[in-house]
Amino acid sequence: MAATGACLFSAAPFRREPPSKPSSNQIPIKAPAPRVAASVDRITAATAAVKHEERSGVAENENRREEKAKRRMNGWKEYLEHSKGMIEADGGPPRWFSPLECASRLENSPLMLSLPGIDGVGLGLILHHQKLGRIFDIWCLHIPVADRTPFTDLVKIVEKTVKSEYEHSPNRPIYLVGESLGACLALAVAALNPDIDLVLILANPATSFSRSTLQLLTPLLEALPDPLSPGLPDILRLTTGDSLRSVLHNVVQGLPLRNTAEELVKDFATFSLSLPVLADILPKETLLWKLKMLKSASAYAHSRLFAIKAQTLILCSGNDQLLPSQQEGERLQKLLPKCELRKFDDSGHFLFLEGSIDLVTIIKGTSYYRRGKYHDYGLDFIPPTLDEAKEIIESNSLFNLVASAVMLSTLEDGTVVKGLAGIPSEGPVLFVGYHMLMGLEKIPLVSRIFLERNILLRGIAHPMMFTRSKNGRLPDLSSFDKFRVMGAVPVAPTNLFKLFSSKSHVLLYPGGMREALHRKGEEYKLFWPEQSEFVRMAARFGAKIVPFGAVGEDDLGEVVFDYDDLVKIPYFRSEIESLTNEATQLRSGAGGEVANQQVHMPLILPKVPGRFYYYFGKPLETEGREHELKDRKKSHELYLQVKSEVERCIAYLKVKREKDPYRGIGPRLLYQATHGFESEVPTFEI
Known part of the structure; x- marks a missing residue:
């Protein structure tokens, strides 16, 4: 199936054609508006050409919030509007289709099979097609x-398709x-095919x-007279289980259904505008069948x-x-x-329509x-897209x-300047620094470098941010x-190798957790390993x-209460x-202070906030x-030089900040x- 087209076809397995053209790892901010194509032999061309509004990336935070609020309200409306051309009661077998907007994807993108809920239409991911289509080959079951x-x-x-595609790739x-x-x-x-490499993403499973x-609902539907309207719309407006039981009781007693359904379900709040379409998707006989x-x-x-x-x-x-569901x-x-x-406390049943x-951000974040x-x-x-x-920066x-x-950087000629002009634009670059208490320096650091220099700083992080030995x-x-x-990876030589290979800007804290969870009176003291851990790798790539x-x-x-105090209490x-x-x-296997990586939470006495400074x-x-630094002695000399430079930068800032009239928050x-x-708030003179 060509990546640029879409059609409905039988559920028999088939081969995929390669992407129409390779795409880079950088996802574009703006994408074409979504379309859905349906079977040309069952639906007229006029129906298949669904009108839509153009969407564009919005830079301003206020506009992004308004856009999200609008999409939350219109998710159901968009789904129902695009479903009109796909719900003709043709009685045909289940089949796969690929949305037209999923036209260009990364090379060797994995296959994603979208399996519908009780509606069966197959457009449950309609709000996500464009972004998913850039990194997956998407087929939807109709x-x-x-x-x-x-x-x-x-x-x-589904199993037949999975086996065929697994054999192919x-x-x-x-x-x-x-x-x-x-x-x-x-x-x-998945249960029937434990030896096939499957990844399951399940939203509110009906298990x-x-x-x-x-x-x-089944006895309630069976008790309702035909024609069902307006019974079904009222059922779909029920808000709680108690209300549903009340309606069932009143139907059995012969009371009018409409008089007893007074509360609206959040998940069905927009249904009233598209009830005719909904009635076509789930007529009484179909709904009874689907519930069973x-x-x-x-x-x-x-x-x-x-x-x-x-x-x-x-x-x-x-x-x-x-x-x-939770x-x-x-x-x-x-x-x-x-x-x-992953929990979404404020969301309703139809998660993907909010x-x-x-979904792409969720997949990347996990x-x-x-x-x-x-x-x-x-x-x-x-x-990450812009x-x-x-959004992540705004949350902080x-x-x-x-x-x-306050950020200072050093130009190639050694001149110290305000701002980030001295940071190299082209990678690979390795930033090596001091880990403040609780690692709080990372937040302004990554934010400013991204916003001002359009550089994504990929952090080397503790593995506990990615996996756990137990819950x-x-x-x-x-x-x-x-x-x-934002690109954080677990600390490991192989990951550092991969980041350098991709010419990334990498953030490394040799002191790790020992620095971030230091003891009383140890602020600005470096706890680095005795042996160099990054110099020869950096030299290998010329970083x-x-x-x-x-x-x-x-x-x-x-x-005020550190690790040494805590361990004295059983x-x-x-x-x-x-x-x-x-x-x-x-x-x-390491020795010295840096190996002391006990996970604990020190008691911290907050102060009236001052200011952060970076140099x-x-x-x-x-x-x-590379050849020179293969020598352990030479690489260790450079390692000590880097450590000395970090200590010099800290000492410089501690002195200079005393002259900042705006050091205090007041x-x-x-x-x-x-x-x-x-x-921008001024600071000391350089």
Whole structure:
């Protein structure tokens, strides 16, 4: 199937044609507006050419928020509008189609099979087609309204396609994305094919059907007279399980249904504008069939969970009025061996139709995108779009405002200047610096370099941000999704190699957790390994090394109860041991202070905020020195030079900040109140 076209076709397996043209790893900000193509032999060309509004990337934060709010309101409307041309009751078999807007994708993109919910249309990902289509080969399963294929036969259809595509490309994973009923379908296929490399992304799985209020719909529908209208619209406006039970009771008592359905379901708030389309998608007979199939699908998938080995990501809504999705997500996470969970507390059942949900961002944030057997932090990295980066930076806007960072850099001739002009534009570049208390310096650092120089600084981070040896008391992995979207990778020589290979700008803290969780009186003290860990790797790729210092933690808080105090108390000592055992061990074979990587939370006394200061030293060249720096003595000399430069930068800032009249937050706020809060606050003279 050509990447530039789309059509409906039978569910028989088939081969894919290669992408129409290779695309780069950089995702464009602006994309063509979405279209959906349907079977040309069943739907007229006029119906297939669906009108749409052009969308463009919006730079301003206010406009982005308005756009998201609008898409949240119109997600259902867009879905229903595009469904009109695909719900003709043709009675044909289930078939695959590929949306027209999924026309250009990365080379060797994995296959993504989208499995529909109870509606069967196959447009559940319509808000995500454009972004998904750049990194996946997307096929959507369409189940015609009048089709009565049993669930077990649907499993066979998907399984046949999965086996055929796996045989065609055995080294690439196949993604199964399913919501509700589609999630049961994905689980069933995964259970039957444990040896095929599958990645499951499941939204509000209907494996919890036996505990949901949806069970009550079947006797309710059977009790309703024909024609069903206006009964179905009223059913779909029900808000809680209690209301549904009340309606069922009143129907049995012979009371008018419309008088008893007074509350609107959040998930169906926009249905009133498109009820005729909805009635065509789910007429009474079809809805009854789908509900019965949902029951059997839930039981089928549930009984085979033990056989599932696939990597699984469960997305569950906290405001799902149809299924107990969050409880089910937590249950499945415990049962499935390679499973992660992401919760969306304010979302409803139809998660993918909410404009606030971005599936591509979720996949990138969980490191679930891969084109081979394993995720490659170099080759599989998809750079954040401008909107993604700005949203993450905006989430830290208050901290950035309080920190009011001052940044100095050094030009090639050694001149120190305000701003970031001295930072090399072309990679590979390795930034090596001091880790402030709790690593708070990373936030302004990454934000400013991205906004002012359009450089994505990819951090080398502790492995506990990516994996856990076991679940426990550490913050949930979802807490670190934003770091992964911005390119953070686990610390490992292989990952440093991959970043240098891709000419990235890399951020490294040799002191690691020991510096970030230092003791009382240890602020601005470096805890680096005795042996160099990065010099020879940098020299191999000719990377420039930029030593930098950062100060300001002592103006933000003070450690008053540290590790040495905590381990003297049995309870806290036990907690520290437990947390440390949860985290993936790092430098377990190293000696000295840097090996002391116990995970703990010191007690910090906050202060009236001061200001953060950064000083980037002159870049140190390694190009042309690869042979020289293979010598351990020479590489160690450069390593000590980098460390000395970092200490010099810190000492310089500690002295210079004493002359900053705006070091305190009070003078800064006063300055911004008189000059505008967007104005840059002055600092000391260089």
